[in-house]
Amino acid sequence: MEIKVLGSGCANCLALEERTTRALGMLGMDAEVAKVTDFAEIAGYGVMSTPALVLNDEVVVMGRVPTVEELQAILGASPA
Amino acid sequence: MISLGRQRQDASTRLWASVAAAVVGWVAVLAINDRVWDRVVFGLFGLSEGTRWGEAVHFFVFDTTKILLLLAGIIFAVTVLRSFVTLERTRAILGGRRQGVGNVAAAGLGVVTPFCSCSAVPAFIGFVAAGVPLGVTLSFLIASPMVNEVAVVMLLGLFGWRIALLYIGFGLLVAVLAGYLLGRLRLERWVEPFVFETALRGRPVALSSGLAWQERLALGRQEVRTILRKIWPYLLVGIGVGAVVHGWAPEDLFTRLAGSGNPLAVPAAVVLGIPLYSNAAGIMPLVEALSAKGVAMGTVLAFMMSVVALSLPEMILLRRVLKPKLLATFTAVVGTGIVAAGFLFNVVI
Numbered sequence: 150m151e152i153k154v155l156g157s158g159c160a161n162c163l164a165l166e167e168r169t170t171r172a173l174g175m176l177g178m179d180a181e182v183a184k185v186t187d188f189a190e191i192a193g194y195g196v197m198s199t200p201a202l203v204l205n206d207e208v209v210v211m212g213r214v215p216t217v218e219e220l221q222a223i224l225g226a227s228p229a
Numbered sequence: 230m231i232s233l234g235r236q237r238q239d240a241s242t243r244l245w246a247s248v249a250a251a252v253v254g255w256v257a258v259l260a261i262n263d264r265v266w267d268r269v270v271f272g273l274f275g276l277s278e279g280t281r282w283g284e285a286v287h288f289f290v291f292d293t294t295k296i297l298l299l300l301a302g303i304i305f306a307v308t309v310l311r312s313f314v315t316l317e318r319t320r321a322i323l324g325g326r327r328q329g330v331g332n333v334a335a336a337g338l339g340v341v342t343p344f345c346s347c348s349a350v351p352a353f354i355g356f357v358a359a360g361v362p363l364g365v366t367l368s369f370l371i372a373s374p375m376v377n378e379v380a381v382v383m384l385l386g387l388f389g390w391r392i393a394l395l396y397i398g399f400g401l402l403v404a405v406l407a408g409y410l411l412g413r414l415r416l417e418r419w420v421e422p423f424v425f426e427t428a429l430r431g432r433p434v435a436l437s438s439g440l441a442w443q444e445r446l447a448l449g450r451q452e453v454r455t456i457l458r459k460i461w462p463y464l465l466v467g468i469g470v471g472a473v474v475h476g477w478a479p480e481d482l483f484t485r486l487a488g489s490g491n492p493l494a495v496p497a498a499v500v501l502g503i504p505l506y507s508n509a510a511g512i513m514p515l516v517e518a519l520s521a522k523g524v525a526m527g528t529v530l531a532f533m534m535s536v537v538a539l540s541l542p543e544m545i546l547l548r549r550v551l552k553p554k555l556l557a558t559f560t561a562v563v564g565t566g567i568v569a570a571g572f573l574f575n576v577v578i
Contacts, residue, residue: 156347157347157350157351157546159345159347161345162347188351188354188550189423189427191351191354192351192354192355192358192427193427193428195355196351196355197316197317197348197351197352197354197355197356198316198343198344198345198348198351199345199351212316213448
């Protein structure tokens with residue numbers, strides 16, 4: 150699974166990255182979380198509010214930081 | 230199935246009952262705040278009314294309670310209301326607008342659309358690439374940080390509703406006029422070209438549409454917690470400075486320097502505010518202290534607008550999409566607008 154966190158490095162983006170990693174660990178999934186900080190690329194995903202979470206090139210979370218539990222549900226539901 | 234439906238109904242009844250109880254409690258505490266602290270400070274602690282210590286301590290505890298309550302209540306209500314508005318919907322509304330009407334709509338939407346200044350750049354690209362005119366986009370970006378709920382609540386709590394309303398009015402006016410003027414100057418050539426070349430792929434996800442009330446209320450609670458956690462140190466320092474000023478500061482310390490008699494006070498305050506960066510809550514201690522020491526209200530509010538609307542870190546961010554010439558023009562136009570607003574404030578108040 151390809152996982153990307155979009156964001157310019159603000160506090161919320163770091164929080165999303167950290168919680169995503171934690172959720173992956175709890176699910177026992179071994180996937181790398183890539184950080185995208187390039188604005189052209191972020192905007193390319195149609196994202197206007199950061200942070201955003203992209204799974205397999207699909208935006209699944211945007212403009213907020215979900216709880217670890219919610220992230221577990223999102224990551225668990227996505228086909229690997 | 231019937232019992233499931235009833236369970237859901239019960240949950241919803243409980244939810245609204247707890248909201249109603251919270252509102253009643255909030256209003257009640259706000260209403261008795263003054264009287265309770267009168268009793269505690271002047272009765273229990275034995276400080277006397279009219280003395281320096283008595284007045285300062287009373288101001289501190291009374292104001293802390295009042296501002297925390299106001300902030301929590303208004304941030305909660307605003308966040309829940311805002312969960313019905315999304316940046317995508319705002320962009321769709323602005324997409325078909327021309328200059329003028331579009332600038333007014335953009336400034337108004339800048340106030341009600343949930344937006345964090347850390348998203349200024351992706352939002353800028355998203356707006357412009359989707360065909361929202363440059364000036365209209367800039368109106369949105371000016372209004373959003375300047376007229377925010379924390380600023381308005383702090384002004385309301387510290388200076389009353391008249392000043393808060395004037396601040397909102399002038400803030401919107403600056404955003405509309407500055408955006409309109411920048412749009413008329415046709416500065417598109419000073420926008421980094423990649424912005425126009427950005428292809429918007431992917432279907433936009435619904436940020437908060439289709440949320441249940443329970444989730445909207447949870448968002449509100451979360452936001453109150455996040456903001457209060459972020460600003461409480463500024464808040465306590467601010468109210469502390471206010472309390473000291475309340476008890477000790479001589480009335481006319483700054484009156485001659487920056488009172489309404491000095492025409493250079495407003496521009497100086499605005500220029501001073503540009504490199505300073507703070508959120509609305511952080512700048513309040515200074516605002517209240519300056520005002521109490523005799524700086525004219527318009528000068529103080531112009532200073533506040535300049536600090537929250539024009540900041541060095543945001544410029545550095547916007548530099549990724551705006552060429553230096555446009556950035557300079559932007560700063561000059563918005564700065565001039567704020568100076569004008571400051572003078573007008575001083576006339577009106």
